Amino acid sequence: MSIYGDYIKSVIRTVPDWPQPGVNFRDITPLLQNRGAFRKLIDSFVHRYQEMELDAIAAIDARGFIIGAPVAYELGCSFVPVRKKGKLPFKTISETYTLEYGQAEVELHSDAFRENDRILIMDDLIATGGTMLAAAKLISRTGGEVVETATIIELPELGGAQKIRDAGYGVFAVCSFTEDE
Numbered sequence: 001m002s003i004y005g006d007y008i009k010s011v012i013r014t015v016p017d018w019p020q021p022g023v024n025f026r027d028i029t030p031l032l033q034n035r036g037a038f039r040k041l042i043d044s045f046v047h048r049y050q051e052m053e054l055d056a057i058a059a060i061d062a063r064g065f066i067i068g069a070p071v072a073y074e075l076g077c078s079f080v081p082v083r084k085k086g087k088l089p090f091k092t093i094s095e096t097y098t099l100e101y102g103q104a105e106v107e108l109h110s111d112a113f114r115e116n117d118r119i120l121i122m123d124d125l126i127a128t129g130g131t132m133l134a135a136a137k138l139i140s141r142t143g144g145e146v147v148e149t150a151t152i153i154e155l156p157e158l159g160g161a162q163k164i165r166d167a168g169y170g171v172f173a174v175c176s177f178t179e180d181e
Contacts, residue, residue, distance in 0.1 A: 002044035002174040009175035011037040012153065026153050026177055028124055032066065042067065044174050045122070045150060046074045052147060055117040056080050058139055060106070060131055061087065063124035067152065071122065080112045082121075082135045095137045097130035106131065108138045115143035125153040126173065129160025136169055148172055155179075 002008065011034055013027040031037050045067065056078040059068025065081060072079035085094060085105040092107040113119060121135050126149070136146045146169055154161050154173035161171045 001176070002040075002048070004040040004044050005175040008037060008041055008044070008152070009177070012175070012177075014177075014181070024177075024179065024181075026125060026155075028063065028066075028152060031152070041152065041174060042070050042074065045071045048150075048172060049075060049120060049148075052120075053118060054120050054147060056113060056119050056144075058082050058108070058112075058119050058121045058135060058144075060121070060123040060135055064122045067124065068122040071120075080108070080119075082106050082108055082138065093138055093141055095134040095141075097134035099128075099130060104131075106134050106138065108135075108142065110142070113139065113142045113144035117144040118147050119144045120147050121149045123149075123151050125155065126151045126160045126164065126171065127155050127158045129163040132160070132164055132169075133167055136164075136167065153177060 011031045013030050015025040018025040054077045057068045057072040058080045059065050061083045069079050088107050091110045093110050094105050094107045096105045119139050132149050148170040150172045152174050154176040157179050164171050
């Protein structure tokens with residue numbers, strides 16, 4: 001967790017019963033609208049990764065882009081979008097993953113990375129871990145090395161971060177929420 005974790009968590013809004021009854025949606029919009037909180041968020045990632053010699057940030061569609069781009073800029077590395085199926089214009093590779101109610105697919109340009117590139121995967125939230133693991137598989141298929149996965153929020157009760165760790169990847173979350181928070 002970041003030294004700013006408690007502060008950042010306090011700025012995130014919880015919307016109960018959205019998008020369906022019983023779900024507490026963690027809304028990062030207030031975090032993005034608060035210039036001081038947003039800076040602390042980006043600084044949390046930059047401070048963690050500034051000495052890790054990363055080649056690229058692979059950010060997951062779409063909220064991962066919001067944090068991935070400024071972190072890539074600050075670290076002086078490239079930014080690579082991991083997109084939902086059908087959104088990339090060039091030759092792609094894809095990976096299917098399981099959602100709570102069905103399946104989804106993410107894609108990456110086949111030439112996004114070079115062999116042994118050191119990649120950080122970023123997204124806004126880890127719930128079940130499916131999207132992050134799909135992105136990691138894509139990166140591995142290109143010959144890239146996933147250094148770690150990073151997110152604003154972890155929802156530990158859904159087990160996604162543990163699945164990612166069990167697959168051999170590190171997980172960094174700025175803050176976490178339990179279901180009753």
